[in-house]
Amino acid sequence: MTSPSRGFSRRDMLKAAGLVGLGSTVLPSLSACGVGGGERHPNGASEITGSFDWKKLSGQTVRILQTPHPYQQSFQPLLKEFTELTGIQVVADLVPEGSYFTKLNTELAGGSGSHDVFMVGAYFIWQYGPPGWMEDLKPWIANSAATSDEYDFEDIYEGLRTSTSWDFTPGSPLGTGGQWAIPWGFENNVVAYNKAYFDAKGIKPAEDWGNFQQLARDLTDRNEGRYGVAFRGSKSWATIHPGFITQYSRMGCKDYEVKDGRLVAGMASEQAIEFQKAWVDLAREAGPASWTTYEYPDCTRDLGNGNAMMCYDADSATYPKNKPGASKEAGNLAWYAGPAGPDGSYATNLWTWSLAMNAASKNKLAAWLFIQWATGKEAMSKAVGTAFADPTRKSVFDSTFKQTLGAFPGYLDAFEKVVGSSKIQFTPQTQFFQTTQDWSVALQDIYGGDDAASRLRDYAASAEAKVNV
Amino acid sequence: MATELKPGQKRLTPGAIFADIAIVAWFVFALFPILWMLLLALKNDAQQTSTYFAFSPTLENFGTVLSQRGTDLTSVDFKSAILMSILNCGGAVLVSLLIGIPAAYAAGRYRFKGSEDLMFNMLSFRFAPELMVIVPLFVIYTQIGLFDTVFGMIWVLQLVTMPLIVWILRSYFEDMPEDLEQAALLDGYTRRKAFTMVALPLVRPGIAAAALLSFIFAWNNYVFPLILSDTAASTVTVAITKFLGGGGQAYYNLTAAAALIGALPPLVLALTIQRYLVQGLSFGAVKG
Secondary structure (H helix, E strand, C coil), X not given: CCCCCCCCCHHHHHHHHHHHHHHHHHHHHHHHCCCCCCCCCXXXXXXXXXXXXXXXXXXXXXXXXXXXXXXXXXXXXXXXXXXXXXXXXEEEEEXXXXXXXXXXXXXXXXXXXXXXXXXXXHHHHHHHCCCCCECCCHHHXXXXXXXXXXXXXXXXXHHHHHHCEECCCCCCCCCCCEECCEEEEXXXXXXXXXXXXXXXXXXXXXXXXXXXXXXXXXXXXXXXXXXXXXXXXXXXXXXHCCHHHXXXXXXXXXXXXXXXXXXXXXXXXXXXXXXXXXXXXXXXXXXXXXXXXXXXXXXHHHHHHCCEEEEEEEHHHHHHHHCCCCCXXXXXXXXXXXXXXXXXXXXXXXEEEEEEEECCCCCHHHHHHHHHHHCCHHHHHHHHCCXXXXXXXXXXXXXXXXXXXXXXXXXXXXXXXXXXXXXXXXXXXXXXXXXXXXXXXXXXXXXXXXXXHHHHHHHHHHHHXXXXX | CCCCCCXXXXXXXXXXXXXXXXXXXXXXXXXHHHHHHHHHHCCCCCCCCCCCCCXXXXXXXXXXXXXXXXXXXXXXXXXHHHHHHHHHHHXXXXXXXXXXXXXXXXXXXXXXXXXXXXXXXXXXXXXXXXXHHHHHHHHHHHHCCCCCCHHHHHHHCHHHHHHHHHHHHHHHHHHCCHHHHHHHHHCCCCHHHHXXXXXXXXXXXXXXXXXXHHHHXXXXXXXXXXXXXXXXXXXXXXXXXHHHEECCEECHHHHHHHHHHHHHHHHHHXXXXXXXXXXXXXXXXXXX
C-alpha cells in the first residue's frame, strides 16, 4: 500500500486561486441577476374585493423582518393590539443593523417570500425596486376593499411620501412611479449641541456656514479632549447621507443633473469643490481625531460623553443621548436646524425607515393590513409616547409627539424649520451605494492630503461613468 | 566563575529577559480584548462608553441578557439560542464524525484516482467565502423546506465541520504505523475490525481535538444561521449581535455580557476534554 502524496503543488494552488476567482466573479453576478428570484410577481391589490374589514384574515400569520431601532422597539409592545384588531398573528424577526441588509438582500434575491413585510430605507428602493422584489403599494392604497377610510395617506409628510416613490428611471425625480414603501418613522439631519456648555460660555449656535466653521474651530481644544463638531467619515455611503449632503445641498451644490438624458456629475463643480474642501478641513481641524473611521454611534457617543460640542447627524440618533441616565451629558443637549445656505436654504436630507411588502409574499393582504396599521394614526400615536422619534404623520407630530418634546430644547423648532424642505437630496439612481461609497473614499483621500480639485474631478468622472451604464 | 544552575533554572541573559518581556506583552495583547469585553459587560448604560477602567461594576447585564427584558429587546430568548447552538453544533459534529472518520481513514490509507482532487474539493469548502454561495443555498433551503430547521442547520454546518475533521484525522491516520493494522489482519481481523479495534482507539485523542475544533468553528459561525434561519433554529452568534441595538441606542454592555455567556459552552467543553486535547494536538509532533 502506498501512502498518498501530501501537500499542494504549485499547480494545485493555481487551480484553487482560479476557482475562487471564478466563483467570486460569477456567483455575485448570478445573484445580482436575481438567481432564484427572477420571477416577476403580479400586484395583488386587484384581487381584494368587497368591503374593508380588519378581520378578513383572522387566524392567519404575517411575518415581519426588522432591525433593532427605536421605531421597532416602540411598536414591539403594540403588536398584540394588531392581533386583537385583526386576529392575525405577527412573527417579528429581528436582525442586527450590521447584517440586516445582507439578510434582506439574500431573501429578496432568493424570491422566497419568507417574510411578508420588511423594514427598508428609501435608498434601498432604488436597488430592490427595479428587479421587481417590492410590491407597488399605490394600488393597495387606492383599493377601498383593502384600505380603511380612516387611513389618510396624505397625512404623511409630502417629502416622505415622495422619497419612497420612484419610476426607476435614473435621474427621474422622486415622487414619480409606484409607492414602494410607506414611511414609518424618519429623521432629519440637523445639529445637536451641548447647550449646557454653550450657555456657560455665552455661545449661540451659528446660523450660517462660515460662522459654523469658525465656531467649531473655536470650540476645539484637543488638550482638554474637546472638539467642535462630530460627523461621519468612515468608508461608507452612510458618511455622505447625513450632515454632509444636507449642508452640500444648502450650499446649492448638486450631485447630478440630467442633461440630454444622461446624468452629469456635479461633485467637481467649482462651488462643490470649495464646499467639500471646507468640509474636510473642518473634519481635520475641528472634527474627531480618527474621523475616517467615524460612524454615527461614534459621533453620538462623543456628544453624549461631552467630547464633541456639536453633532451634525440624524436628530433621532442624538435624541436618545439626552434621556435621563443615558449619557454623561443627558439633559444638557439641545438641537437647532444647523447652518443655513447662502440663500437661507434649509434643504435637509432625511432618512426614513419605511415598511415595504415583499412582492413574493404569499400573504399580501395580511402584509398590507399590517403596514396599514403600523403606519396608521392610532398605532403611531401610541408608539410616539414611548421611544418613537419623528413620526411620519403630521397629525401625530402636531398632537402626541409635541407633548413628549419638553425635555428636548430646540428639537421642535429645528423640526418645524426644516420639515418643509426635508426630503431625499440625492438624485435617484441604481448605483447609489457604490458611487456614494466612492464619494466617501474621495473625501478620505482629500483628508489624507490629496488635492481636492483633482481628486473630485476623478471621482466625478468615475461616478458619471457608473451611473450612466 | 559562573554559578551552577539548578534543574529547571534558567540563566539570566539579556535574550532571556527580552523573551520573557515579549511573552508577557503578547499575553497582554492577546488577552486584552477579553478583558475589555469583561469590563464592558460590567458597566451600566451610562458608563459603557464614557469610562475605561474606573466605573461602578454591576452584574445586571448578565441578568438582563437572560431575562424577559433581553427577550423583549431582541425578540429572541437567549437561553433557547444557547440550547439551539448546542443542538446544531453538537449534531453537526456528530454527523461529521460518523461520516468523516471512515472518510479520513480511507483518505489516509488508500490512494486512488482522483483521491487528492476529492480531498482538495472538500478543503475548498473551507476557503470559499460563505457569502459567495449563500443565495443559491437560501433558494434551495426555502424550496425543500430546510429553512429555519435544526436539520437544515446541521446539514449546512457540515461545510464547516466536515473538512476540518476529515483533514485533521487523515493526518493522524497517515502518521499511525501501518504495521499495527497489518498485524491485526495477519491475526485474522477483517479490515473493518482492524479499523475499529486497532486504528480507531489509537487516534482517540485526535478525534477529541478535531471534534472540539470543529465544534468551536461551528459555534462561531455567523453567516449560515443569519441567513438560513430566523427564530426557530437561530444560534447564539446571531442572538449576541441582536443586543447591539440600533438607531442611536447601542447596548455594547449587553452585547459583551451575551458574548461572555455565549463563550462558556465551548470553554467548558474544552476544559472537560483538555487531557485528550493536549495529547491530540501534540500527536505526531515528534517524528523521525
